[in-house]
């Protein structure tokens with residue numbers, strides 16, 4: 001038996017995707033319970049890049065103000081040689097015909113999660129920590145989830161936004177296709193003003209030494225230096241001073257960078273697409289549905305797009321009593337992940353000087369540069385979201 005009266009919706013997971021979906025649902029007038037396994041929201045440093053397509057959507061939720069107040073607005077992307085030569089520069093302002101916010105924002109994922117959680121609770125949403133969902137049962141009328149403390153929660157629809165190891169996906173017995181990327185990625189957090197050495201350095205810059213590359217990202221409190229760790233090098237080795245010094249030797253012309261490094265970590269990446277985004281009464285979004293590499297910063301952005309698509313489809317479903325709109329939106333989001341997101345991020349890591357030369361050539365043509373930037377800002381990955389929402393004509397305020 002359920003421990004509480006049936007809600008319209010249950011969202012499993014209070015990550016950025018689950019909370020965005022929960023806020024869209026709440027603002028549309030639906031009752032929402034968010035069940036989160038952890039004791040508080042996750043503040044671990046993960047995503048930092050928010051693209052124009054996502055910023056336009058988040059603006060309709062009124063969260064762009066706090067994001068811009070704390071984040072770094074990035075107005076162009078640069079491809080540079082290690083000696084400082086600018087090989088190509090593309091201005092995000094070229095997106096102004098398609099974007100209401102034609103820039104990229106560097107901002108901590110954990111800060112967005114906190115802002116969303118605060119708004120959701122302040123506006124009457126139910127957010128319960130310490131509730132790890134274990135099982136999911138659905139029938140023609142609704143869904144019941146059971147948590148690890150034995151409590152049961154019933155709703156018309158439920159959404160698995162519970163990350164890569166999704167218990168909801170497991171409970172639905174949905175498999176996935178997965179392929180790891182070789183090697184790992186090293187992140188350094190450098191408390192150093194890179195513009196002392198490169199006064200015109202873009203907030204996102206890729207340094208290219210032949211086919212090797214390293215990314216520099218300006219964050220509110222540091223610069224992040226991101227570099228690939230080849231297969232065969234262990235995580236323990238990759239965080240050692242000696243290995244880092246040698247790895248950056250030909251890429252980063254700042255020889256004493258380690259003096260200002262206040263943090264370092266190593267992570268691995270995998271591409272993964274769930275075989276289905278769910279159906280009937282339970283649907284998946286975010287990392288529960290797709291994973292990919294972090295080059296270009298796209299996976300969370302795609303997850304936030306999932307949240308807007310499912311949130312609006314749920315309103316139609318709750319009004320009609322049927323789940324056809326949700327099935328359509330979920331199928332579209334799984335297709336976007338498989339056919340657009342993962343190939344695009346694969347293309348981004350397949351760097352090399354040939355690609356940089358192509359980008360340098362297209363940067364000379366504003367029309368071609370705008371098309372390239374719109375793809376990097378994921379404007380062609382919004383399928384499943386109603387056009388009026390994309391155009392900003394539907395307020396979630």
Ligand SMILES: Cc1cc2nc3c(=O)[nH]c(=O)nc-3n(C[C@H](O)[C@H](O)[C@H](O)COP(=O)(O)OP(=O)(O)OC[C@H]3O[C@@H](n4cnc5c(N)ncnc54)[C@H](O)[C@@H]3O)c2cc1C
Pocket residue numbers: 012013014015016017018035036037038041042045046047048049050109131132133134161162163164165166167168267285286287288294296297298299300301302303
């Ligand atoms: C180093 C790094 C850098 C990245 N950079 C970027 C970037 O710049 N741009 C970008 O777009 N993406 C980036 N990503 C990817 C991004 O971090 C993820 O896509 C994002 O975390 C997905 O959000 P989510 O809400 O789907 O899942 P999560 O953030 O994993 O949240 C899931 C939530 O569900 C909870 N949960 C899990 N199981 C249960 C359960 N059984 N019951 C209840 N709750 C549960 C978890 O505790 C968690 O709070 C990066 C990832 C990493 C690792």
